[in-house]
Amino acid sequence: MSKRGYHHGNLRAALIEATLDLIAEAGPQGFTLAHAAKRAGVSPAAPYRHFAGREDLLAAVALEGFALFADLLEHAWDDGRPTPLRGLEAVGRAYLAFARRHAGHYMAMFEAGVPPGATPELAAEAERARAVLLRAAEALSARLPPGRRPPPSMFAAHIWALSHGVVELFARGRPGARTPFDPEALLESGVGIYLRGLGLIGPED
Structure with a gap:
């Protein structure tokens, strides 16, 4: 420019x-x-x-990225329609799509060392993205008795970690991306195994 x-x-x-x-x-x-x-x-x-400096510029890029990311995840979740499981699957696909289409933003958000709380605005947008996974966790856990429900924040963190791992290893063209498996299929099967382990879905799901 x-x-x-x-x-x-x-x-x-x-x-x-x-x-x-x-x-x-x-x-x-x-x-x-x-x-x-x-x-x-x-x-x-x-x-x-x-x-103020380079880190301030990177924080601005991360802020823009988290705002886009949160918008995309909220749209994908769509209040858990038609079911929370389908909603979570859509969120997973949106996560991978964002990492591919907005690689620069993604790296600024997660690989530049910018703290999520670097600014109040950045903290708010990062929390808005995390809140989508929290809502999904709460909705999926609702079928279990209250005493057996996993903490939503832990549940959301596990799903985020699975998603981020698939991005880093298989979805961004790095050496680890040489895999016979489609990244979306890897994420969906991994999340499915996790949910079955918690007793949240059955074999028919």
Whole structure:
């Protein structure tokens, strides 16, 4: 993006876009704020009009990513329709789709070392994404007696960990992605095994 974008008041957006490109090329630790400024077509000092430093810029990219991510998961969950199990399956597919389509955002969110609570806005969007999995956990656990229900936060954390593991190993074109299994099938079968272990679904599910 050229300096003209900056003169029209788009510097912040230009720097975020440049950072996404740089993350895709070199990873979240492979560039400096000066690199982002050069890619955006502005002077090395210009980013400081909007960001205190490189970590602040990465936090802004992560914030944008979590907002997109939460929107996508909420849409996929759709209040657990037609059933909580189908809703959770849709959330899993949405998780993998986001990681593929928004790889730069995903790396800024989970691999750049940005704390989820770096800013109040980032904390709120990260919590909005986590809340989708919490709602799914609560809905799926409802068929069990209260004393046998797993803690929703633990349940949600396990599903998130399974999803993230499939992304890291099999869904982003890294060396570990060479697998005879489809990532969506891997995630669905893994979640199914987990849910059956908890007694939340039967063989017919």
